[in-house]
Amino acid sequence: MAHVQPIEEQTSTGLNNRKLLMWAFLGSDCMFFGALISTFLVYRGRSGSSILELQESHDAIKDAIGISTGGLSIILILLGIVAFAFTLIAVRRGVVKQIIPAVLVLFAIVVIFQSIWIAGHQPEFTARECTEMGGLVLPGGESCELVIAENLLDIPLTSLSTFVLLMSSLSMVMALSALERNNLPGFRTWLTATSILGVVFLGFQVFEFNAFLQEGLTPRENLFGSTFYVLTGFHGAHVTLGVLWLSSLVVASFKGKVTQKTVLDVEIAGLYWHFVDIVWIVIFSVIYLIGAYGIG
């Protein structure tokens, strides 16, 4: 991030030194997260998680909705492939409008399925069933405490924070795009938005950590606690660093140190920020969704 570069370096490949450094760093960072995610996955299900219980509640929903499991998964796989193909074609041709109806249809389908689920999702454990599941009936006899592990993960809440981080990636590219067109106010607005969204994401994480601690899940509690806090905390540290970096760029732009000429500084910061986003895409999918469902 050396901002006062007298001349753009002439390099033997024509690639910028700092950009090459950033890509090498991101490749290396894959290994950091790879080792952490491996640890999480290797230890998954070793904290006495309530896999069976969740499975049973899902079974209950299946009975309620009355759609066969195989049929649903095939429909969804097809939908996913169609959406993906549509996306690729539309983006490649640069046409945007054609994809919107398809996207809306997909969105509607998901909303419908979700409403059906919410309607059908009324887990009815009797006190006996709860004890059978290895849980504890809490005072008042209305709730059942299960082993605190993967089942604590709050998918709706985390979906929201995932959305926030995706939006921050969007505002990051918008900021870059504005700076490329020498639109400095636009650049500042979008980059500020990116930093704020990053802070909001961190807020979600603090909220989540706090909620888990309230439930009694500490890093010492069990293997899930250890792996979960360290993995998501390591990602949170990346977000914090990114927020610091991006907000420094906003401040520097007021001092005239970030201009169209130094757009590369912003591009490199952007690469870092998007990487933090794609790591979250993996964490959300693998740790939260697949993890909470409890295959294996």
Add this chain to the structure above:
Amino acid sequence: MESSNIHEKTHPGPRQYITIAVILVIMTAVEVGVFFLTITPAAMTGIILFLAMGKFALVVGYYMQLRYDDRRFLYIFAAGFVVAIAIMIALMALFDNLTR
């Protein structure tokens, strides 16, 4: 020599960025939707991994502009990514996570 700016001609603009954001959100919504459905864990894992890979590719390809940028950036990043994934799979196999 100055190939770092070649991508300027072709790289996407705000409209495309917004489209991709919409697609990313939809894909996330589908993932969450799939999570709440009553399907076999294997099918769900498959769909979610598939969608996650798609989202990953979209962000890397368009937001990080790797699709338009110099191939060498891709190679250097892919080297780390592929080794990381391979080691993850190998470790899971060694700890019997894939068969358990």
Add this chain to the structure above:
Amino acid sequence: MAAYTELLKRPVSPTGVWSWLTTVDHKRIGLLYGVTALTMFFIGGIEAVIMRLQLASSDQTLVSPEVYNQLFTMHGTTMIFMVIMPMGAAFFNYLIPLMIGARDVAFPRLNAFSFWMFLFGTLLMHASFLTMSAPAMGWFAYTPLTSLEFSPTSGVDYWVLGLQVLGIASMAAAFNFVVTIINLRAPGMTLMRMPVFAWMTLIISFLLIFAFPVITIALTLLQFDRWVGTNFYNTAAGADPLLWQHLFWVFGHPEVYILILPAMGIVSDVLPTFTRKPLFGYPAVVFAGVTIAFMGFGVWSHHMFTTGMGAWANGVFSFATMLIALPTGIKVFNWLGTLWGGAIQFNTPLLFSIGFITMFTLGGLSGVMHAIVPVDTQQQDTYFIVAHFHYVLFGGSLFGLMAGIYYWFPKMTGRMLNEGLGKLNFWLMLIGFNMTFFPMHIVGVLGMPRRIYTYGADQGWDNMNMFMTIGSFVIVVSFLVFMVNVIRSLRSGEPAGDNPWGAATLEWSISSPPPHYNFIEIPTITSRYPLWEKDHSVGAAQAHGHDDDSHAVHMPDPSYWPLVLSAGITMLAGGLLIWKWHQILGFTIISVFGLLALYATYRWAFEPVNEPNHEEPHQ
């Protein structure tokens, strides 16, 4: 940047202590690395000699079992992370810009930062001796021995934090050299025209940036276990004791290539010079290096054959390990092919290179033996293993590095080392090395286990152990000869001239020692061996250029911030140590130095490469 009025003025003096503390010149950083690594070599060597004295005969009580554990732990850690790795770093720091025709590395301040991190990491780990609690769990620190329950003293803490700091140093250097070698080559210096040493540096840089993250995470998890009380390696909470072993060796196996590839690169550049012919099968040597690097990530479990991974895992990793011997064998045959039919000059660098090839081949062969699971099961944890890795690390890496020292010392200092003393050094070292380590194969097969502080007279290992101890003193004498040689040469060595060996690569086209800016005019390269070209245009351009004014060459200014940042980060680690003993004091240190590190990062980021208002310092 007109309003750049600062409390701390940018350092400008080209000489004196401050100039070394703030230098960003890759040649000075290379020398700093080299001197530090040699110093550490003597410390690690003293540890080894004490161990050999303790084992010289049965039932000795020279050191207590606890001290013996500390000795072998620190000997291994020192020799690997603080001697062989930084010696390689010394060479690639000094030589890579010269070899590829660049004036400096891509990120000079990052380079300085990597050296200071290395120095501070070394000091941090050795500070454990001051508190009489050196780490004592072996250099691979298997869990659960490293947990608080079984290692309650702070030895493991020093080890973990020291290694984290050293890891940052290695990775910073590796990122720098990836970019430098890809991006800063002179016109015409295609990848396939680079000296093999440059290729090997590129490969180990990639190995470092992909392998070190794994050990960093493994260490971080251990840190959390020891500081926060998490369960990563806590078997009582259901953790798997093998997780550490897997993560450690995922890093550990690429690490052995990080240790050996610089030596292979050095030998591949020394052989053509002293045989007066190009390296036999250059593309094969390069390709074999790349293959080794990739395959190196897929063989780690051969260190764990006896942990009960199951037949499938053992079979796969056994096969992969045998396969990885192929590219290594290719290199050995290429070196032999280079020697074959060459006009061989038996100078000291060549002797050490031949020593490297033979000793490394022996070590490689015992390595292939370990790839066979039943054989490995027999040899696991015996002195046979100790013999194997000393043949590859001492007989391999260190002989190669010694060849490099004898070869490039004239370039770095402008003085020749004495050939007679050099040859004496080589023969003493070769004989002493084999006396010390060859019998270890035999006592190993006879059943002598590793890491034992003594053994009974009834075992019948006395004579061979005494022989090995005598051998270790022959090695000590050989290094005394080396020191005498170096000191004599620095005082009154024969002046070297630009190219005393008649070598072919770019670093020999400039004066010895090279000027601050390396090349007055960046050369254009047309072949792999530019100085052996008939018209010899590269050297001529440099010679001609000497009269021009060197003011035209702009080199980056020195900087305080790499030193300040690395001090800040190291003190953060120190704060963690103090935190265990006194929480408030530790927390204060962590916050103060955390803020200092942050401040230094900002100052670094916004510091221009050159101050606009002052003239370039030149030597």
